[in-house]
Amino acid sequence: MADPTTYRPKPGEIPTDPGVYRFRDAHGRVIYVGKAKSLRPRLSSYFQDITALHPRTATMVTTATSVEWTVVRTEVEALQLEYSWIKEFDPRFNVKYRDDKSYPFLAVTLGEEFPRAQVMRGAKRKGTRYFGPYGHAWAIRETLDLLLRVFPMRTCSAGVFKRATASGRPCLLAYIDKCSAPCVGRVTPDEHRAIAEDFCDFMAGNTTRFAKRLETRMKEAAAELDFEQAARLRDDIGALTKALEKQAVVLGDATDADVFALADDDLEAAVQVFHVRGGRIRGQRGWVVEKESEDLPTLVEHLLLQVYGDAERDAIPREVLVPTEPADVDAVTEWLSSVRGSAVSVRVPQRGDKRTLMETVRRNAEQSLARHKVARAGDLTLRSKALQELQDYLGLEDAPLRIECYDVSHVQGTNVVASMVVFEDGLARKSEYRRFIVRGATAGSEGDEPVTVDDTAAMREVLTRRFRRYLEDAEGTGDLDLSTGVVGGDAQARDGAPAAGDDDDAPSSGPIDPETGRPRRFAYPPSLVVVDGGLPQVNAAQAVLDELGIEEVALVGLAKRLEEVWVPRDDHPVILPRTSEGLYLLQRLRDEAHRFAITFHRQRRSKAMTTSQLDGIPGLGASRQKALLRHFGSVKRLRQADIADIMALPGFGRSLASAVVSHLAEGTPQQPAVNLTTGEVLE
Template sequence: MADPSTYRPKPGEIPTDPGVYRFRDKDGRVIYVGKAKSLRPRLSSYFQDITALHPRTATMVRTGASVEWTVVGTEVEALQLEYSWIKEFDPRFNVKYRDDKSYPFLAVTMGEEYPRAQVMRGAKRRGTRYFGPFSHAWAIRETLDLLLRPFPVRTCSGGVFKRASMSGRPCLLGYIDKCSAPCVGRVSAEEHRAIAEDFCDFMAGNTTKFVKRLERRMKEASDELEFEQAARLRDDIGALEKALEKNAVVLGDATDADVFALADDELEAAVQVFFVRGGRIRGQRGWVVEKESEDLPELVGHLLQQVYGDPSEGTTDAVPREVLVPVLPADSDSVQEWLTRLRGANVDLRVPQRGDKRALAETVRRNAEQSLARHKVTRAGDLTARSVALQELQEALDLPEAPLRVECFDVSHVQGTNVVASMVVFEDGLARKAEYRRFIVRGATSGGDDGTPPVVDDTAAMHEVLTRRFLRYLDERDRATDVEVGDDGAADERAGGVEEVGGPRASGPIDEETGRPRRFAYPPNLVVVDGGLPQVNAAQRALADLGIDDVAVVGLAKRLEEVWVPGQDYPVILPRTSEGLYLLQRVRDEAHRFAITFHRQRRSKAMTVSALDGIPGLGETRRKALLKAFGSVKRLRTATVEEVEAVPGIGPTLAATVVERLHADEATRVPAVNLTTGEVLD
């Protein structure tokens, strides 16, 4: 690790203006982003006596190799820039709010031509409105089932919708009036979108007008002696009222507020938030965060950035009129001004003192305490445990430093077919899924030409994968260039009057066009392969052939969980209770899962039999073009030679061959099926 004194800024060089700063490691990667009202005292605090710093902060400073800063005009601008950089660079030493569990949302895909209501988890997508989060997926389905009577919005998948459109028959929900069946033209796209917008309006809390509208229509139907229609409307009103009963009123006057609470110990803090819309609790969400030297006001400030910083994280009205917090953030005026800008109207950021809002805040706090207690029981992400695991691996494998970045490789195939490999990445003991990679292995297979199964050399496959991965790393490293500065050492003026300072920076690991890390730009501290000594030696040979000697390689054999080191006749035996062994097992198991998932995808695709297979001159690209143009083989069979020839890439001879083959096979045609699932494809 670096000595902080080697890159400490000169006295007086750091300005006293507000701004945002970034620490980078020796590879140029951003490892920490922070903001300050005054940059000079904040940055100087990192270069004091290293023993006086928080252990995690001390590790960050020693891992860093340079520091740079950007001066901004106001504290609000610093808040916005800090959040955008954290989202862009995902620094490993910044506080990360991990959901204490995966909460499902009710999502309506308003970006599609025919919006669909569904249960959705994970990253949020543009053009989709989200309601929740809900505590359980069944709660969403139960609510959705009730509301499909008055709001018959589409809920089917794209495949079901397409098959119904082609067959002209709606699904079961269309027959029982729980879907308006836009797939068969029962309603137009505009009419279906209006239904979806009404559904979203109801879920957003504007409920009264829909109940009154249905009551008025029911009375009109009754006056006109349309009793069956009136009965249906009565049932629709009952469904709406039942859905409303599930959300009791907790705050009067149709209050819109988000209520936050914290429960913490020496290592971590649990966060809970209740989303109140129209006086009713519309959702709940929880996080667990590792505490560093930050106090609760700073944690609250970062939490509000996390929740409201990204417009794609929720609906357009994600910022409510009131934000109730347990303590005000350190720069509450700046945060309140930032929230007001996001909402476009005034936002009241405060600590509730009395009344119903104080009572609700206490309820949220009790939820946070229970969440922290549950997390302590199974603290898989415990900073202390992960630090112990990395320290144990450093000592057991005699590494010069703790393996902060670990990459694991695994090869998967069945009797030499569809050979693939995976690369998973763990940083600080946590999976970094955005940097996972998959490989198709082609050079490690022999035989198979005489009808016998091909033979795969696992060591050759491992050698190929490691070679390809580190060739890319060397290529990215060699492309590193320095950013030029002026003759006086000052940085150039950037757009918007923002000044970037801190000296030349290597841009090799960062893509200059996107500003994001390149795919294979960073070397690991430790490479783990799934296997024993032969696989380890093959991996070590691949690195040696490329001249890489600063990356450690080990293998984890499944049978006895032995750790193999290149060139040694006997494995390293870690205790069964070792945190280091547990980390290696997690890395290995994740690589195996990722590899076998990719292998199954390719195997399933290869086992799909189609009527277009075997037609001379019709390769995969042209098959895809035909299916894209006609939608299915069934429609292609009814096409003429001229219609087939109109498809890009299909000549007259090939078009005639396709039509002739499909017509000749019509009498004895076998439907295309997926041999794995048995599903009929055409």
């Protein structure tokens, strides 16, 4: 715990201009980001009598060891810089809005040659148009099924589309007139795109012209005595009408607004928003937030930053209705208007239909908060209790705020991988997860071939790579290969993230990257390391820490058989009560590390099986194997290709193409290979 007076800046040093400030801990991590109209009074408020501060704020200022600030010209610039820094550094003491559930969107992939309508969650992708969010995925599918009668656009996956194109046979939806079958050329790409754009226009609220157009065509068909076509058009009109009935009109037809409401208690607040477009409720969304020391105007300001920070201009409505004005309402309004490209009104409705709708949204927020409190009763207390129990049972000086857990996964010594998962303040921090390919370097080798690696040797290698990198980044002596101890490592990344050892080749300048201002990935240690296993694994891990001279990191192992907690060089385990929250936290860590490791192992094993039939061909490396499979789709189709077909690919000459054809022709027929993960037969 740091003394705030040791890093308190002199009052005369702090400017009175608008700006953004950052508190850092002893390892250089940004733990809090804030903004102020005037930096001097705001920063001075953190260094008053610590007993007068909010408990969370007091913990923050005693955890921090330094504070820095950046002066800007206007409050709008301060707002933008604060948002970008919160997004970049993810400070642990800033307010974090958590969805009370995962909301699906109806997405149309307009960036593809043949746009596809589908249910989509998660981060928004470029070139895709979104509608929603909806409360349930089944509501999207039900609406989509109705509208495909009128807008027969593609809904199939890329794999189904390619198979239909290759075979010349469309799927069932094409036969029941719910897809225009662009895969077999029934419509041109331009015609299919026109259908997708009409679908988007209808979902955006331009509904009248489609209903009138269908009604006109129905009457024309009836006049020409084409009663079958008239009946189909009548059913299409019914489908449109039914889809529209699912979205109640709540405001005037021209109203575009987002309506926010809050329900709070002393510790938490629940937020709900209704998205109204064209006077209709197009979707709703909710969050739950720990209030900490934030007042309601500041909560509303941070909420609007999160909701609209990455939004496209057409996602911001003309009106934003809030229960109370943001702390800097003028700056927020100016910022939203600049993003949208036209005026945005941020206000509190006082009367009329909009006030009535806000009351409805508020009741939803109250119900959401009640559900959250039931589902997570005592969550904050239990997390604190779990960390306190671990401190007491393991004899630690402080509660382990950052815990890393490691696990190894393999099948009989093949495709050996390991995982590292991170919990901070008792919660998973998935952005810090890492995964490793175990090479066997630390277990010894014979010539150029690694020897067989068991679990203990694999754990030793992974911990050596992780903590050698920590020492290198902390001391600033250069980038380190995590597998050999040489600059430039190959630790594999978590899903969708950069590799853990892929820092720039330029020498580091200590724990802070001079280009980004962020701590290097392994530049700070955990408070506690947990390994999956008993005394042998724990002693092997402790040997690594001893060799590297790391003394500030505590270490334990969790054995599966009796859930015993082992500490290094102790023949007797620590037995935590079965009802202990500390034991429950260790079990969650172990299970999450196991899940993450086995998922990575299955990916590598599946990948190895799909390319094994092309191994052993001189000159055909991994990248060219991928190119062949990407072009032909499977080894079966590659066998049917001739030398000229293979030579058409970039990088394939006649000799290499001949080698591929000869290799596949010489292979004797075998039983089909099966992917052990999915059960799919591999060609």
